[in-house]
Amino acid sequence: MSSDSVPAELLAARENIDRIDRELISLLAERFALTHEVGLLKADKKLKALDSSRESEKLAELTALCEEHDLDPALVSELFSRIMEEVVKNHQRLRD
Numbered sequence: 699m700s701s702d703s704v705p706a707e708l709l710a711a712r713e714n715i716d717r718i719d720r721e722l723i724s725l726l727a728e729r730f731a732l733t734h735e736v737g738l739l740k741a742d743k744k745l746k747a748l749d750s751s752r753e754s755e756k757l758a759e760l761t762a763l764c765e766e767h768d769l770d771p772a773l774v775s776e777l778f779s780r781i782m783e784e785v786v787k788n789h790q791r792l793r794d
Contacts, residue, residue: 730785737789747789753782 740747757775764771 726781729781730788733785734788734792737785737792740789741793747793748786756782 737747739745757778760774760778761771763769764774
């Protein structure tokens with residue numbers, strides 16, 4: 699299907715999706731910048747990289763938000779678990 703034959707409504711929806719994707723990436727970068735600051739604080743205070751109770755609380759909070767927004771909590775939990783894994787790796791690198 700060439701772009702000439704794509705309905706305008708579909709093109710508009712795709713443009714909005716692309717905009718949201720850019721915003722998600724920007725927010726993710728902002729989140730990682732903040733978690734970097736947290737990692738520096740943890741390293742300075744000799745705290746563990748992983749705070750499993752904080753992680754559990756965060757995942758429970760996100761699950762509740764999924765219900766409010768009609769999102770699949772398993773998908774969101776998987777995404778955020780992966781994000782948090784990366785944060786912990788970064789914190790471990792900063793500590794070492």
